[in-house]
Each structure stands twice: as structure tokens, then as C-alpha cells.
């Protein structure tokens with residue numbers, strides 16, 4: 325039988341593994357605020373009637389982050405980076421896109437909770453217990469492609485030289501109510517760049533924030549947004565299932581990040597980048613991981629906004 329997902333237990337798993345850092349996010353704790361704008365294409369407007377694709381600039385508040393709840397995590401370590409976007413539409417409506425830079429995720433929220441539990445440092449060794457980790461992988465083989473992607477690469481050279489994926493599928497709804505199942509991807513216009521082995525060894529613990537601030541002082545950092553068009557039978561509610569590689573991709577817009585700033589007192593602090601916040605023209609699915617995210621972010625947000 326399927327367990328019912330419990331977001332309180334999920335938050336407990338984050339806090340057990342990473343400790344409690346009052347007033348801060350329980351996951352993706354280390355990050356940088358940014359602002360910019362998005363301009364959609366006419367091709368985007370063919371698939372979605374969202375005001376995102378009107379062709380007019382849409383203001384964006386962004387947050388770039390490292391995965392995990394350790395505030396002292398090194399930027400140079402192998403891991404996951406995130407890009408969270410809040411678009412402010414002309415009618416005042418909000419659209420969120422909260423993405424990470426992996427090709428796939430785990431199949432269920434329980435698998436992610438068990439990953440956190442298995443990653444808890446042993447008090448004696450300060451490292452995760454290898455037996456517990458083996459038992460986790462045996463129980464959740466859907467972890468393997470996700471884990472292999474992260475272990476098989478060095479950290480990214482910059483937030484601006486990473487791709488970011490929706491991983492979840494969403495429905496794009498056009499002006500005739502026609503729905504298309506899509507997944508979206510942001511591709512850096514400067515190209516994807518990871519640290520070399522040598523650079524990864526020498527890189528300081530904190531460099532991503534300063535690099536993004538400096539990069540945007542020169543000129544906007546840009547990403548092209550693409551949608552992949554799903555076909556009947558492509559996974560709708562499971563972010564661990566990749567879609568066949570031959571699916572059509574359509575460029576639907578360009579994001580320009582024009583300014584970045586520290587998250588302390590930054591503009592992105594009091595935002596809950598809940599990924600189910602969508603505006604007319606984009607709809608969510610019944611993906612259990614997506615729904616679990618929403619419930620868990622709400623608790624993290626409530627706690628940090630009340631100083632817990």
C-alpha cells in the first residue's frame with residue numbers, strides 16, 4: 325500500500341540531517357537573490373496563452389541556490405544547483421518556475437525523504453553510514469540516474485553557466501483550450517561550463533555569489549527557455565522517467581538576469597518559490613512529487629518567516 329505523504333515528517337528529515345538554522349530555508353539554504361526580465365516568443369504563444377509569451381518584457385525575481393540544508397556547503401563540491409523564478413504578470417498574477425540542474429529526479433517524495441535519512445552524518449564519523457546508504461539505494465533504485473548525474477560531473481563554474489530543468493511535466497494551454505504536456509529547460513546562452521578537476525580542487529567555498537554579481541555588472545546573464553513537447557504515453561506524473569530523446573523542442577523565450585545581490589535582506593528572501601504557483605495558460609499535473617514539494621515548502625516558509 326502507498327504511504328500517505330507527511331510534509332511534517334519530511335521537514336523533520338531535513339532538520340535531522342542538516343540541523344535547524346533558524347529563519348532560514350530547510351533546503352537550498354545557501355543562495356543568492358537576483359532580478360531580471362523574460363521575453364517570450366510567438367512560438368511559446370502557440371502552445372500557451374500565458375502572458376509570459378506576449379512578447380512584452382515580464383519582470384522576474386530570481387534566487388540561485390545550492391541544494392541541501394547546510395549553510396556552509398562548498399560551492400566547489402559536487403551537488404545540485406537551483407534557479408527559482410517568480411514572474412510578475414501584467415495583471416498582477418504570479419507564475420513560478422523552481423528548477424534544478426539534473427536530468428531526472430527521484431520517483432516519489434518518500435524516496436527523497438529516505439535519501440535525506442540515509443545521508444544523515446553518523447555522529448562518530450561525521451559521514452553518512454555506508455550501510456544505511458546501501459540499504460537506501462536497494463530500496464529506491466530510482467535514485468541511481470539522479471545520483472550518477474551528480475557524481476559524474478564537477479561543480480558548475482557559475483550559476484550563469486548551468487542549465488536548469490522543470491523535471492516535472494506541466495500542461496501548456498493555448499487560447500482555444502488545447503493542452504500540450506511539456507517539460508521546460510533553461511539553457512545558458514554563454515554555454516554550460518563545469519569546473520575542471522584542477523579548478524574544483526582550488527576553488528574557494530564561496531565563489532558563485534560574487535561571480536554572479538560581477539557577471540551581471542558587465543552585462544545581463546541570459547538563458548533561452550525551451551519546452552519539450554510530450555507525446556501520448558510520456559510520463560505525466562513521474563519526474564524519474566526521462567522522455568524519449570527525439571521529442572520536439574521549441575524555444576519559447578529568453579531570460580535576462582540583470583542584477584544579483586546577497587540573500588540577506590535581498591529581494592528574494594520573503595518569497596516561497598512554491599512550484600505549483602501557475603497563472604492562466606499553464607496547469608499542474610497530479611505528480612505526487614510536485615504536490616509534496618508544495619506542502620513541504622509551505623512549512624519551511626512558515627517556520628523561517630516566524631524565526632524558527
Ligand code: HEM
Nearest residue numbers: 349351352387406407408423424433491597620621624625
Ligand atoms: C519531494 C521533493 C522535494 C522536497 C520535499 C523539497 C523541499 C524543499 C524545501 C523545504 C525547500 C525550501 C523552501 C523554502 O523555505 O522557501 C526547497 C527549496 C528548493 N527546491 Fe525543493 N524539494 C523537493 C524537490 C525539488 C525538485 C524536484 C526541484 C526542482 C525541479 C526542487 C528545487 C528547489 C529549489 C530551486 C529550491 C530553492 C527555492 C528558493 O530559492 O527559495 N526541489 N525544496
